[in-house]
Amino acid sequence: MTTLQKRTSIPLALPTSLPSKSERLQSLAIRQDRWTKYxxxxxxxxxxxxxxxxxxxxxxxxxxxxxxxxxxxxxxxxxxxxxxxxxxxxxxxxxxxxxxxxxxxxIRFEGSESMLGxxxxxxxxxxxxxxxxxxxxxxxxxxxxxxxxxxxxxxxxxxxxxxxxxxxxxxxxxxxxxxxxxxxxxxxxxxxxxxxxxxxxxxxxxxxxxxxxxxxxxxxxxxxxxxxxxxxxxxxxxxxxxxxxxxxxxxxxxxxxxxxxxxxxxAAYYANNPGLGFNRNYKAAPPPPNxxxxxxxxxxxxxxxxxxxxxxxxxxxxxxxxxxHLAPGVDEFESSIALYESFITSEQILLCEQRDGGIGAASETGVTRAFTAGFEVCLRTWEALEKKPTSHTNFSWTSLKWRCSYVDDEGELRPKSRKGAVKLGSMTRVITATVLYAMSSGTFSASLHNLIDKILFSSGKDNRFALLLVEQPKMICTAILRTSQYESRRPTERENSDACPVSETFLLQKRAVGHNEHGSSSDTYAETLSWAVKSPNKTVTLSDREQAKRNLEAVKNK
Structure with missing residues (x-):
């Protein structure tokens, strides 16, 4: 996966001096006019x-x-x-x-359960x-x-x-x-x-x-x-x-x-035409053929x-x-995404690992907003998919686990999170889940953000061509996609804790997970969808977002 596109932030091009209160209020009103609720x-x-x-x-x-x-x-x-x-x-x-x-x-994929096998x-x-x-x-x-x-x-x-x-x-x-x-x-x-x-x-x-x-x-x-x-x-x-x-x-x-x-x-009308009286040695570039x-x-x-x-x-x-060509087998891969808070600034950070091992990250607000919109669409289909009966063998399946927590305006977690897990035994169910997964992560979010930016800066002030951004809820979330072949070959314990996939990093285990909830229905697939490699010498706390927040605040207050 190529690195998510990082563009120069718009505020960097703005004057550093603070505008007057009237100017700020006028600017705020214009920005509010660009937003709408879903x-x-x-x-x-x-x-x-x-x-x-x-x-x-x-x-x-x-x-x-x-x-x-x-x-x-x-x-x-x-x-x-x-x-x-x-x-x-x-x-x-x-x-x-x-x-x-x-x-x-x-959204449903139009196809029988046996399609593609x-x-x-x-x-x-x-x-x-x-x-x-x-x-x-x-x-x-x-x-x-x-x-x-x-x-x-x-x-x-x-x-x-x-x-x-x-x-x-x-x-x-x-x-x-x-x-x-x-x-x-x-x-x-x-x-x-x-x-x-x-x-x-x-x-x-x-x-x-x-x-x-x-x-x-x-x-x-x-x-x-x-x-x-x-x-x-x-x-x-x-x-x-x-x-x-x-x-x-x-x-x-x-x-x-x-x-x-x-x-x-x-060509007879170009400026370097000899008949126009120009120096014959002058070679003017032809005008753009608009x-x-x-x-x-x-x-x-x-x-x-x-x-x-x-x-x-x-x-x-x-x-x-x-x-x-350096990617693992076609059915041996893991992919993961995580959206978590910086805590140091107001930005959120999006971290993605594609199935070929490529890793990309972005913190620009427009990219994370586009990702959030895509993830909201994902949740609707994944939750509907989770309710359907499924069948799979003990040898060939693909698993998907997700967790999403919403954050209020004060930076506090809301009481309930949306989480779930499914095992996908057919390619029809794999396509249903992973097309959404691919469209909410990776370079797709950057491409959608670029489209929105170009429309906003080209539409002018004519209300007929106005574009309104849909307000997105602030969330922290994770999702892991993993095949049975990958799961069967994962090491039970890693010798070097730095050499691990994104799904086993501190950021995904703690910073992108909201509440510490045990005994939930999602634990049904804990054996195949664990957030980190099981180790007898290491205890992993999954829901330590608040502890990470307090630690960073303590460092800033010193």
Whole structure:
């Protein structure tokens, strides 16, 4: 896992002198206007469907509409689809996502218990194989979006060239085949059914986390519309990924040809043209080829939302498609997350360990806020999953344990915590639990925070485009995901206490755990979900958050 992105904190760029009381009150009022309490969403499906076809009539200002703009996530080049088919497929996805958005029910994965088999090595290999295909489909979506941007907005080909190289690393256009892909673990109707189920679940979870994070009619309608378009395109290109890759590369080639022809005509008007009387030895750089006219806002917003959605989906899928060759076996891993208080400052600290052993941390308020929103969505589904009957073998399972305590405005723990544990015996239940887990941790939270930041700083003061942040409860929490293969090979006692996974650190054992509660129902799986390695020479106190707080306060008061 790459390190969570750490950006320069906004307060560092502010004046160090204290503003006047009136200025502070005015600033406070503006900040309060940016917040809203969580409520059951009421997304207008007709408005989202109009946003799906925004390219047909983009309203720049009231009464000022720009028609016939280039389409992002266009489906018509993929197969024999017509414009009407494109609209119909995207609107079907929009209806599905709006129905999920407006429901308070926990998200469910559409699939039978036997889908992808039991939670063993073969099941995880199939999930890894499926995750790779989903990432490749998203890269095709990203390449097509960049082709539109390169042709109309800028000449920065770095991102375009990078994604093209990534596509060529996996596919050979000369033969139309995937390079060194190994056996096809899923084929035919079985592959299509599993692939579509994964796309549906991924996009549903993303919509839920977005609505838990922020509101604003304009942005919510547009981001759900973009997710609907990307979802529809993933399903279309997933039918034949080699053919779709060849098509998107051809789209890029055609765009480059159009750009070259256009620039050849425009070259006569550049400042270094000899006919304009300039020094022939003067080599002026050609101007940026912005051909967006008055529709720059359309291109900028579509680029922002498409990139954000694709990056967030790829960030979450990286937990399934393991590409790190130094990682342990496909079914031998542990992953953990912890959110705890600094106590030294008002910040919270997010610590994540991915299944390949990579560790990332972040303390920026926006990242921890995005994580909290995702974890709230996780809790609803995990608690619903815990209530369902489960079956698993004694040899192959994946376990998940979580604990969440809420903190009031005075920094004191609230009386009750939310905690639970499940054993996942089938890959269907593994997917149900771990897609949410992946979307609430790792680089996903940083990507969501970056999207919110960019919207806040680009929406201006026009109330039509206002974005409201949903108030998040302050919490400390932990979650551990572990497979039976990993559990069976864990040492009973470590020789060096410093060499341990995140789940066995002091921070997760004490600082991120709220109440000391014994004999709870969660202890059913204590043998396989212990917070730390059992040692006859060491007693671990799980709920020592208050002691850690008092110790730090004593140090500060000296």
């Amino acid at each position: 409520s059951v969403p009421d997304v207008d499906v007709d408005a989202v469907c109009r946003a799906v076809t925004l390219h047909k009539a983009f309203q720049l200002q009231e009464g000022y509409v720009i028609p016939d703009l280039p389409k992002f996530s266009d489906l018509t080049p993929c197969g024999d689809l017509k414009e009407e088919d494109d609209d119909e497929l995207c609107e079907l996805e929009a209806h599905r996502l709006v129905q999920i958005a407006n429901s308070e029910a926990a 039991p939670a063993d090595a073969n099941g995880y290999f199939r999930l890894h194989w499926l995750g790779q295909r989903l990432i490749q489909a998203l890269q095709i979506c990203k390449h097509d979006a960049l082709v539109v941007m390169v042709e109309h907005i800028d000449r920065n080909l770095h991102g375009y060239a990078s994604i093209q190289e990534r596509l060529l690393a996996y596919f050979d256009p000369a033969t139309g085949d995937e390079r060194f892909s190994g056996p096809l673990l899923l084929q035919g109707e079985e592959y299509q059914r599993y692939y579509h189920a994964m796309v549906n679940y991924l996009t549903a979870v993303l919509v839920k986390i977005v609505l838990q994070s922020f509101r604003g009619t304009y942005w919510i309608n547009n981001i759900i519309a973009v997710i609907a378009r990307i979802s529809a395109k993933m399903k279309v290109v997933g039918h034949d990924l080699p053919a779709a890759t060849e098509q998107t590369l051809q789209n890029g080639s055609d765009a480059r040809s159009r750009i070259q022809k256009r620039e050849a005509k425009n 051909r967006a006219g008055y529709a720059t806002k359309y291109f900028s917003e579509m680029d922002l939302l498409h990139n954000a959605v694709i990056h967030m989906l790829i960030d979450s899928l990286s937990a399934f498609a393991v590409s790190n």
